[in-house]
Amino acid sequence: MVQSLSTAYRERLRSGEIKPDAAQAAAVEALARLESELNALAEPGFGFALFKKPKAPRGVYLWGPVGRGKSMLMDLFFDSAPVTRKRRVHFQAFMAEVHALVGEWRKGDAAARKARFGQTKGDDPIPPVAEYIAEQAKLLCFDELQVTDIADAMILGRLFEHLFERGVVLVATSNRPPDDLYKDGINRQLFLPFIALIQERLELVAVRGPSDYRLDRLRAARVYFTPLDAAAETGFDALWRDLLGGMEETGATLEVLGRQVRLPRAAGGLVRASFASLCATALGPQDYLAVAARFHTVFLEAVPVLGAERRNEARRFVDLIDSLYEAGARLVVLAAAEPDALYPAGDGAFEFERTASRLHEMRSADWLENARD
Numbered sequence: 001m002v003q004s005l006s007t008a009y010r011e012r013l014r015s016g017e018i019k020p021d022a023a024q025a026a027a028v029e030a031l032a033r034l035e036s037e038l039n040a041l042a043e044p045g046f047g048f049a050l051f052k053k054p055k056a057p058r059g060v061y062l063w064g065p066v067g068r069g070k071s072m073l074m075d076l077f078f079d080s081a082p083v084t085r086k087r088r089v090h091f092q093a094f095m096a097e098v099h100a101l102v103g104e105w106r107k108g109d110a111a112a113r114k115a116r117f118g119q120t121k122g123d124d125p126i127p128p129v130a131e132y133i134a135e136q137a138k139l140l141c142f143d144e145l146q147v148t149d150i151a152d153a154m155i156l157g158r159l160f161e162h163l164f165e166r167g168v169v170l171v172a173t174s175n176r177p178p179d180d181l182y183k184d185g186i187n188r189q190l191f192l193p194f195i196a197l198i199q200e201r202l203e204l205v206a207v208r209g210p211s212d213y214r215l216d217r218l219r220a221a222r223v224y225f226t227p228l229d230a231a232a233e234t235g236f237d238a239l240w241r242d243l244l245g246g247m248e249e250t251g252a253t254l255e256v257l258g259r260q261v262r263l264p265r266a267a268g269g270l271v272r273a274s275f276a277s278l279c280a281t282a283l284g285p286q287d288y289l290a291v292a293a294r295f296h297t298v299f300l301e302a303v304p305v306l307g308a309e310r311r312n313e314a315r316r317f318v319d320l321i322d323s324l325y326e327a328g329a330r331l332v333v334l335a336a337a338e339p340d341a342l343y344p345a346g347d348g349a350f351e352f353e354r355t356a357s358r359l360h361e362m363r364s365a366d367w368l369e370n371a372r373d
Contacts, residue, residue, distance in 0.1 A: 058201060
């Protein structure tokens with residue numbers, strides 16, 4: 001039998017895994033309300049007949065600073081929700097899928113449209129795309145809903161109008177209240193209907209407790225692990241698991257200049273990658289800017305000692321650190337040596353001094369405190 005959200009949350013409190021938090025308790029109450037409504041509609045069997053009714057249950061929108069437990073609470077709800085067709089997905093990954101589906105509809109002939117969407121007629125891709133998504137999942141759980149791309153902003157209102165009409169229930173986490181989404185964005189007036197839909201169809205809950213639990217964990221742990229031995233690797237792995245807080249590593253794919261950068265170990269705003277995967281492959285500044293924009297915390301492992309014979313890898317590493325630094329991201333490193341000893345001598349060592357200095361700064365308490373959400 002699936003454990004209820006409230007029971008799962010109480011167990012975490014009893015075990016000491018989490019601490020009592022009034023803001024989290026309000027979020028649990030809202031999510032438990034939705035869970036109860038879904039359960040009631042599921043009796044005696046949940047065959048989605050409920051979604052043929054005029055309105056599906058009201059969803060939930062959890063917003064507040066990072067580290068307050070929003071993703072953890074949504075994960076508990078997702079596990080307990082009595083819905084067979086459900087998806088938990090990072091919002092940016094979902095929008096990448098939407099744009100791909102829109103492209104398929106526009107470029108597809110009748111046969112291709114029929115195969116993918118089960119229909120063929122019409123110039124507007126939004127209704128068939130919404131119907132396709134609604135067939136795949138009647139409950140959508142979005143982590144880190146934020147809108148910075150004008151292409152996303154232009155279609156969200158119409159897309160979710162169709163999804164809600166088809167009975168899709170939405171639960172989302174965000175660092176911003178709805179009124180601040182796509183703030184100061186181009187043609188923002190065209191985005192306002194989506195904000196209105198969120199306010200109408202979702203219960204808004206501020207999760208702004210006094211403790212940033214993620215930052216507390218980072219403060220309590222070192223964020224630069226060296227050398228590359230078993231003890232350092234154990235500490236690095238433990239901190240990664242701790243910050244995940246039970247989130248699944250769903251991975252992420254970034255679209256950069258028409259290319260795809262695949263990051264298999266990602267969850268929400270966290271990503272873990274090796275030096276080899278980011279710096280020993282044909283990536284460049286635009287790729288690193290995309291990583292820095294997408295993730296607030298980057299775990300970088302197996303950073304070797306560098307020299308002139310690895311000049312290209314060192315150059316990429318410099319670009320990566322510059323991008324993360326300028327974006328105000330948090331960085332956790334597992335390296336063969338301290339920053340000053342990563343490029344000890346040879347052509348390029350002088351230029352590397354700035355990178356070493358930035359690595360020192362990014363491990364400081366002040367940096368962790370003031371890094372972006």
